[in-house]
Amino acid sequence: MAEWRTEGCGVRRAPExxxxxxxxxxxxxxxxxxVLARVESAGRARFPDSFAGLEVDQAAVRGIVYRVPSADFDAFLRAEGAEVCLEVRDARHDLRTLLTLQERIVADLGHWRAAGIEIGVVGCRHDGTGVEVSTRQVAQAEDQLPRRYGREVPVLVRDEAPPRPLTGQ
Structure with missing residues (x-):
């Protein structure tokens, strides 16, 4: 079951x-x-092996929930989505797994700096596909990060300079 919608999607709503x-x-x-706040809270607390993340489609007036399939979480989503539209999509990895890898990468920032890879941003993808990192040393990062962390959870490398702090005038 790759994608399904709750009963609340049967009612057409105009964007606000x-x-x-x-x-x-x-x-x-x-x-x-x-509803999305309740889904996120319950997803993190009660369904951590399933919940991956959320997205809001304001134009279609719906929430998109990414999750590793789970009968219990799906039942919860069906109940929550009775009055609003929730589109439920499969995810490869749950948020807890992604956060674990994210924390490992952040803890290793000094290691990567010493190896010549300046990592700017590290974050979990809301759709459960992996952990995204930004760096200008893309080829090195794409080679070295999977060697250190394995390939089970993808590290998605984006070519982007580290953020620079704003300076006062």
């Missing part, structure tokens, strides 16, 4: 907007935001 200086901006409706 607020006026901003630059014009109308899409926002997440309060009822959907409340």
């Amino acid at each position: 907007r607020v006026e901003a200086v630059t014009g109308a901006m899409l926002v997440t409706p309060a009822d959907l935001a409340t």
